[in-house]
Amino acid sequence: MKHLITIVGPTAIGKTALSIALANHFKCEIISCDSRQFFKEMTIGTAVPNQEELQAATHHFIQNKSIFENYTVGDYEKEALIKLEELFQNNDFAILIGGSGLYVDAILKGFDEFPEINPEVRSEVNSNYEKFGIEYLQEQLQHLDPEYYQKITLENPQTLQNPQRMMRFVEVCIGTQKPYSSFLNQKKNNRNFIPILIGLDAERPIIYDRINQRVDNMIKEGLLAEAEQLYPHKVLNALQTVGYRELFSYFDGDFTLPFAIEEIKKNTRRFSKRQLTWFKRNEATKWFDYATPKSEIISFIQSKI
Numbered sequence: 588m589k590h591l592i593t594i595v596g597p598t599a600i601g602k603t604a605l606s607i608a609l610a611n612h613f614k615c616e617i618i619s620c621d622s623r624q625f626f627k628e629m630t631i632g633t634a635v636p637n638q639e640e641l642q643a644a645t646h647h648f649i650q651n652k653s654i655f656e657n658y659t660v661g662d663y664e665k666e667a668l669i670k671l672e673e674l675f676q677n678n679d680f681a682i683l684i685g686g687s688g689l690y691v692d693a694i695l696k697g698f699d700e701f702p703e704i705n706p707e708v709r710s711e712v713n714s715n716y717e718k719f720g721i722e723y724l725q726e727q728l729q730h731l732d733p734e735y736y737q738k739i740t741l742e743n744p745q746t747l748q749n750p751q752r753m754m755r756f757v758e759v760c761i762g763t764q765k766p767y768s769s770f771l772n773q774k775k776n777n778r779n780f781i782p783i784l785i786g787l788d789a790e791r792p793i794i795y796d797r798i799n800q801r802v803d804n805m806i807k808e809g810l811l812a813e814a815e816q817l818y819p820h821k822v823l824n825a826l827q828t829v830g831y832r833e834l835f836s837y838f839d840g841d842f843t844l845p846f847a848i849e850e851i852k853k854n855t856r857r858f859s860k861r862q863l864t865w866f867k868r869n870e871a872t873k874w875f876d877y878a879t880p881k882s883e884i885i886s887f888i889q890s891k892i
Contacts, residue, residue: 589675589780592888593683595691595866596787597859599797601877603636605787606684608881609888610644613680618667619648620685620694623828625663626654628817631810632830634801644682654817654825664693675780683782688743688865695782699771704762712758716750724753728767731760735768743861751824783891784872785884788863793877795856802852805830814838829854 592609594602610617619625623633627650635649647670652658671694674681685691715723725747729736735756739746746752756767763770789797814834817826821835830851837847866872875884 588679590680590892591671591683591694591780591782592680593691593695593782593784594685594787595688595784595862595872596686596877597794597862598634598686598855599801599859600787600789600794602684602686602787603634603640605785605881605884606682607640607644609885610682612885613682613888615678615680615682616645616647616674617682617684618670618674618694619646620667620683620687620690622660622663622685622687622690624649624685625652625658626650626825627652628654629813629825629831631805631808631813632828634805654820654823657824660689660693661698663690664698667694671780681780686862688862691866695778697778701759701770702763704758708762709754709758712754712761716754721748721750721753724750724757727757728753728760731757732766732768735766735771738768742864745858745861749824749827782871783888784869785888786866786872786874787877788874789877794859798855798859799852802830802848802855806848810834811844829858 592613592615594606594609596602606617609615621633623629624635625648626633629635630650636646641649648663648667671681683691683694712724712727725736728739759765759767759770788794810830811834814831815838817831818835818838820826821831826832826835833842833847833850833854836842836850837844842850873887875887
């Protein structure tokens with residue numbers, strides 16, 4: 588039987604180091620499930636594994652796309668499952684690692700199917716967004732699918748600021764005359780592997796301290812210059828992310844640099860709380876303190892095989 592060892596947890600908790608240790612122990616390869624690390628133009632601000640880490644184990648889906656490509660979670664699901672099938676031909680194990688809950692769920696559970704939407708509906712929704720902004724999409728979703736709007740507000744509020752996903756929700760509601768949420772969880776996708784879920788966690792002050800240190804290191808490593816290169820493309824969906832948005836506001840003259848850096852830290856801490864909320868919903872996950880010896884985690888995995 589094939590096993591997908593899945594490592595989840597908040598940002599900066601140590602998932603990369605654990606994934607490499609497990610990949611070396613089980614002699615297998617790593618599938619990245621971090622939606623920010625797909626893009627080759629974004630390196631420092633997304634905490635992409637360094638060259639030493641990339642050489643320590645074979646990684647897939649790291650900086651394999653461009654910010655100028657339209658890459659969805661559905662695209663990722665298809666590509667990652669093809670890669671997993673390929674890996675499982677020669678190995679009984681693979682590692683899935685990441686902090687993007689939606690993308691983890693897409694691999695483990697499958698993505699929901701939706702009817703084809705009339706292109707005219709899509710065009711109209713896009714046109715209204717360009718005229719009236721993100722508030723139009725928020726109001727439409729709240730009106731057309733209040734249940735799903737409330738769910739997003741509680742569990743994943745940053746989604747309300749994501750125009751691509753909000754336009755998708757609204758176009759499905761309008762195009763089908765049904766709530767977007769009515770198409771969710773309708774089918775179960777069979778997978779040819781058994782997931783073993785490992786969560787890394789720590790006391791809140793430790794997580795926050797690790798986040799603050801990581802942001803300081805990113806600034807030292809050149810995040811400001813990286814963001815400046817990307818600034819002309821700041822409207823792209825891939826760049827609507829913590830670490831870049833705040834520096835774009837600095838370049839716009841809305842923030843001072845020290846304030847922008849503090850905002851990155853604050854927003855990353857908030858993001859880590861949302862990550863934990865998402866991942867803690869899955870009762871199948873076995874949680875370990877971030878400082879747990881890797882040998883103990885390996886022993887747990889071996890007990891599940």
